[in-house]
Amino acid sequence: MSAAKVKMRGKKLRNQPASVQYPSSPVNAESSPKNGGDTPVTGVHEGPSDVHPFTARPKNPHQRGGWVRGHHKDGGGYAKEMSKYLTAGPFARARAAEVRTMLKAVTKTTGSCHVFGALPKHMRRRAMSHNTKRLPRRLRDAANRMREKSLQAGSKKKKEQAKSKSRKARRRHGNLLLEFNRRQRKNVWLETHIWHAKRFHMVKKWGYCLGDRPTYKCYRPSYRAMTNHCLLQDLSYYCCIELQGEEDELLAALSQLCSKEAGPTFAAAVCLSGRRQGSVVVYRAGLYPSQPLGPVTFLWRPRTQGSTHRQLWIWAHPNMKQDLLPELQAVCQCCEAVVPPVVTPAEVVPTIEPEEKPEKTAEAMSMTGTKRKRTLKDAGGPPAKKILGDGTRSPTTPVTWKSSSNGIVINDLTMEIVRYRLIGPQSNSVLAETVEAATDCDEMSKSQPSSLWWPEHCKNETKMNLHRQQADVFHILKGLYSTGELPSGTVLGLTVDDPRLTLPTKKVKALPCVKQAQEVDEEKRRELMLRGVPEHCCQSYLWEQSVRDNVTENKISEQDLNRMRSEVLVPGSRLSPTPLQGRVPVLLVHQPGKQQGHEMSSWGAGWDLLLPKGWGMAFWVPLVYRGVCIGGLNMSLKHSQNKGAPHFPHDYPDCPAGVRFQEEQETQLLDKFKRRPPAKRTNYIKHGCLAPFCCPWQQLAEEWELISRHGGEERKGDQTQTAAEADALMTSHGDIPVTKPPSPVTVLRNRKSLRLLSGWCRPTTSKGQRRCRIGEVPPLDHSALTSFLTVHGMSLVWVRLTILSKGRPELHAMVSAPTAEDLKLLKKESASGPQEPTHKDHFKSRIRRRKKAPKKAATSPLCRDEAKGKESALPSASEPNPATSEDAKSSSQSPSHLVIGLWPDPLPSVTAHCSRVTLGWVTQGDFSLSAGCGEALGFVSVAGLLNTLLNQPMEHRGMLLLRDPTSLHYHFAKINIEV
Amino acid sequence: MTEPRSPGMSSIQTGPVHTDSTPPAVEMDPVEYTLRKRLPRKLPKRRNDVYVNMKTDFRAQLARCQKLLEGGGHREICVHGLGLAINRAINIALQLQASSQGALQLAANTSTVELVDDLEPEDPDEAGEPMTRTRNNSAIHIKVFYPDPQGP
Known part of the structure; x- marks a missing residue:
């Protein structure tokens, strides 16, 4: 019997009395062995056959044999020889036991316990469980009972809601405010929240409720608005952090957070005077160029005469505030939290408003004389309106920190x-x-x-x-x-x-x-x-x-203002x-x-x-x-x-906030991917896309560093590096653990180096028609390359790629280096890019086998062993490709996480996986309305980029390939690094 | 829309740029500036103003002018060109005239436009003020119009 049949049978017999199997063994000799107990009563469907023998004469087994459906293994009642006699007592007892169990089985419903399950199909009606009057009367009582039971179970969860007030009561101002306060306890609302909530798709992000995009169509109008x-x-929602203190002290503290190499700092003269707003990328104290925190803008308050006391506002994204604030405190040595009641503006709100409101309402009351009910209520203490400021913050949370040594005060002005x-x-x-x-x-x-x-x-x-x-x-x-x-x-x-x-x-x-x-x-x-x-x-x-x-x-x-307006003599005048x-x-x-x-x-x-x-x-x-x-x-x-x-936090993969964002994005995209039916999902393995949801920047940079180091050694023999070579390198060295601990990947922000790189990329106008004039740039050669890479070997660089033909790059599209043959294609008119051969998905069959395996295991433990043996034997036998066999081993370690179409976790070499060497990925790609063609923004590995550029002829320098994760087609794109 | 040359940034640098093998040791030249050109001043545009630039395809710009004159129902249009685009503006105006079989007339005016450049110090902490300088560039404004019917 197959597993499914066994299961079915088990389900059917679940509620049956256990004693249905009448003892038919010859041991029970004294109770007339073959007296009808010979065929085991297996289910309800055999009921009718059993009714007969009860009333019929003892020789019934013959007849019954005819009634029994199907072939029974123990031979049923056909061929057995008849007993010559039977004793009445045991026979009656046996029949009585049978009848008892039978009656019990009949009264017990199997399967669904709906009352109308008892009805034949043609008597069932739609919505019977909802409206019990559709049932025949004899079943109604039971149905009513059932219904009440289910209602009770349901109402346990939402008992409060059932008792909710009328809409009118709920919409009353005070109650509405209470409700609003409750709803923004978790995610703070901006002041324009209600305006936005009526018109926008709202998202809960970074502890705020923010409008993502309008509900009406306005993508192009918005772009046009920005242009015209x-x-x-x-x-x-941006967080403002205020720093106060002596100018020198502040500058000394802040200078640890950034470097002059990456552009103007906090101390830039124009910004320091307060005439300009500055922006800077902040690093952990003294750790430039590693461990950046994210970009901030800052604004100095202009000097007041004769005082060196300065005030500085730093505006940061809420996602990086949790990293920035402790860093600022450490740098300024501000560890004493000032007790809030003295300074905190946050608690000013709740204390002042309740006192003010009753006055106002009382005034209004005396004038209009309506809404008597509300006065009584308000006198009891109206809810503090929390829409102003960050009212959800508990008033005792410190927002001010003072330093005892240098007199700097840090003030958190979020939502102020x-x-x-x-x-x-x-x-x-x-x-x-x-x-x-x-x-x-x-x-x-x-x-x-x-x-x-x-x-x-x-x-x-x-x-x-x-x-x-x-x-x-x-x-x-x-x-x-x-x-x-x-x-x-x-x-x-x-x-x-x-x-x-x-x-x-x-x-x-x-x-x-x-x-x-x-x-x-x-x-x-x-x-x-x-x-x-x-x-x-x-x-x-x-x-x-x-x-x-x-x-x-x-x-x-607003109310008072409207009243004043209505009292103006000429309506509509100022x-x-x-x-x-x-x-x-x-x-x-x-x-x-x-x-x-x-x-x-x-x-x-x-x-x-x-x-x-x-x-x-x-x-x-x-x-x-x-x-x-x-x-x-x-x-x-x-x-x-x-x-x-670059947009924060999307395009800051080296910042903690950016890393958090990437993880979030990965789970989001993976969820979306898994929501599709498996047959309709893209098979990313076949597309040769290793990381469609999250880019392994660290791995990319490490691999390229390794390649460039080896390439540098080999280049002494004057070889050109091709994809095949990189492939060979990666397969030979990819699995060797790097001896020294790899430094974390960083994004190149050094202005001079960026300018140099930009010059090497041969900047052109957006579609690559014309060259742009640039200052003189030292020629790109081996010595320049090696000296550059010794400093920035592990870096990524922010690039803009413009597609030369049609096409719209997508998120996480791969940036690859073209081979020499590809560049020849480019010379021909109307030539589109090369194609990636379809990859083979070795995991698919494995997943299938794994799915089958548990069932086999259920039936026989032997089978499972066999399957295992097959599995372990298969990869080495069927896969000639060394790279994939290596993965197969790794994947068999984590069997349960396999998803069809996605690479399991330890990725193979990301650079050499496809036929073209991967340099980086796109983090933002779209059709650019300003350039009129597809444009992508993303990061590429500096080492990879330079190695590629070096091998390209001068006229094609800066030409790269771009491939979407869901496509096999490469597009030509021009790289531009903008400084 | 007027785009004299590709505006943007180029570097005036006193010495060759070093690779960054020894960044902290090299003292930067205080007279190192980045030049950033601001856009020319923009005046509100009428429907029949055409600003000619060097980025858009020539035929497209010509077609735009023709559309304005024929389909758009304008009796006159103004073609503006600045700097490098002067040549192209003249070219467009002449093409328009030629294709109209003498029905169109031209009236050209020249002017001087003041442009602003920002000079941003490479090392803002030392050099202090970012400088701005103004320079002049020539511009041409060509009126392309159908002469009045009651004229000679």
Whole structure:
């Protein structure tokens, strides 16, 4: 009997009484052995045959023999000789036992325990279990009982929800806030969360709820907005860390984190003066060039006269904050956590709001006299609104750290400052239309003391002077047509009016105004373009904690503002005088666009708008009303892709955050892969793709280092290195463990070396038509190569690849080196790239066999041994390829993790796996709307790249091949390294 | 859109670049700057303005102008060219005129455009201020138009 049949039978007999098998052994001689107990009653289906003998005469076995279905091994009742007599007593007893078990079996249902299982098929109806009235009456009671039971079981889990309040109650403001607070306990919401949640696909990332992409179609409009108009993003999730202390101390501490070789550091003169925003890649203290943490941007507060006390904001991605903050603390020797109640702004929010709200609601109550119920409720303590700031952080968590030795204070300002990014040439005009420099307050309010910051501010003449100058600069800014005209990174401090006051009634696209531009003094405009904003104008009161808090607390609520609007005599006119609360200090920070490379320079330049917390929505809606496009996380990825810049954390494989991201991405992609039916999955082994989901950078760099070292030795004999040679090298040396511990892979960020590399790649315009002029570059030869590789042998380099023909590169596409024959192909017109021969999947059969093996094992242990023996014998016999046989051995060690179409874990040599030598992988690939062809960004091994370049003839230098993980076709691509 | 030359960056370097075998030992020359060209000033563009560049295919640009004049319903268009693209702008205008069998007329104007270059010090900590310099470049603005019917 097959395993399936045994299983079926077992299932059927599961609920049967055990004594069904009537003892039929000859041992039981006294109880008339052959009296009908001869055929074992095996199941219900034999029931009918058994009914007969009960009522029939003792010679029934003959008849029964005819009734029994199928052939029975013990011969059934056919051929056995009949007994001559039978005793009534034991016979009746035996029959009685049979009947008993039979009745028991009949009443017990097998299989599903639904009541309607008892009904014949033609009497069953749809949704019977749902509506018991569809059942015949005799079954209804049982069905009802069953239903209640199942309901009870279900409701145990969601008992709370069953008792939930009415929608009206749930939507009441206080309850809604409570609900919101509960929902953002795990993932913090930005201030614009609700706006985004209505329009975007939200994702939970890095402890925040962020909009990924809009639900409406807007990929191309967003790109067009970035090129021609303006795209708006909410970047408030970026973490701001504030450092305060003496300038020298700060610089000394921070200089350990970065190196001059990789570009300007924290100490760059323009940035230090506070006039420009700088950006830098931070490393672990003193460990440059290994162990980078990630890129940060930083902003110094302009010096105040006669003081060396400085303030610095470091903006970092939330994913790297957990690495950066301890590093900063270590560098600054700040280990004392200051007890929060003294300084923490985080706990200001919950304490102040509850006191304020009842007042406001009470006011409203006295005026309107409605909503009596709510007053009572609110008096009990309304929920603190946590939408402002990082309210989910417990108030006792320290956010400030002080150093006893050098007086540096580190302040975690996460979620304290709202940051909006405007991308595109017209962001100037959008800003100019939305924001107006703050109006002076009148004499009367100046004379009386006020709790608000602006009236106090107005009393001071020097401060007002500064404000007027800043307003002037802003006025000139309006005259610029494009954001790219300014020096990159310019900072402008400003105090502005509440933008809600000038909200247009309809959404209109902000366009530059020629007339206004001509009013602007030409001389001043030139000055601004050349020199940027003067230093004193970069000062802003956004830097002051007290002012920030004051502004946040005293924001006019939307409700009050609407009431004031409704009281204006001419509907739709501007409120005058402007309410005193409506002055907000802001910082405008210019974002440089594309700075690397030769084309599309300053594409995607724009402004960052920094606001005090709480004012997010007040600025967001007016900005949206100026006809900007809104982008999510997806668009910021595309933005950096078009800029050709690495995007954090996607393109930082050497940073801990980047490593974390890669792991996440791998599980995500693997899950997606496994969701497809096995027959429809891509077989990556056949495509010769070793790592479709996660790129083994470390292995790549190590292998190339080995190859280049050996290549260097052999080259003395003046040999050219080909794929075959690399193959041979790898197979001979790939499995030998490297003796010295390999240094971790790093990304090359040394500017000089990058420039050198870039020159060697023979930079051209994007599609490779024209050469670009570059400065003189030392020729690429063996000595230059070896000296370069001694320093950067284990490095990767960030490259941009442009496909020369059709095609759109995908994520994790392979970058390979073409052979000499491939380059000949290139000379022919309309020649497409070479093809990779299909690889053989040796794992597939193995997996199949393994799947079968357990079943055999179930039937006979002997069988399993056989299978094992076959398996161990097979690989060596059937596989002539040494590389794969080596893997077979490794794979047999971890048998259970095999997935069809994916290489099991210890990968073979990644460089020499395909017919063309692999140099690296693509981390971002797409059709580039700016270049009009497929473009890929990714990393290649420096050693691999240089070896390839060296062997290429001059006219084809920098020509590489690109192959998608799901395809066998290679595309020609031109490499460009942009500095 | 005007693209005089491929704008971007090139290096003015005083000495040959060293390979980085001994990076910390070599003291960098303080007069080492990276030149980065900013884009020319951009004015708001009308529908019938055509900025000619050297990157787009010549035929495509010519076709664009023809489309504007014929299908677009514009009586006149302006072809602008800056620097290297002056030649091409003139070429386009003449081609347009030739293909219209004398129906189109040209009126050319030249001007000077001020361009801004950023000079970024290689070693920002020492050299301090990044410098900017301005230089001039020639530009041409050709009006291509159908003459008024009531004219001579």
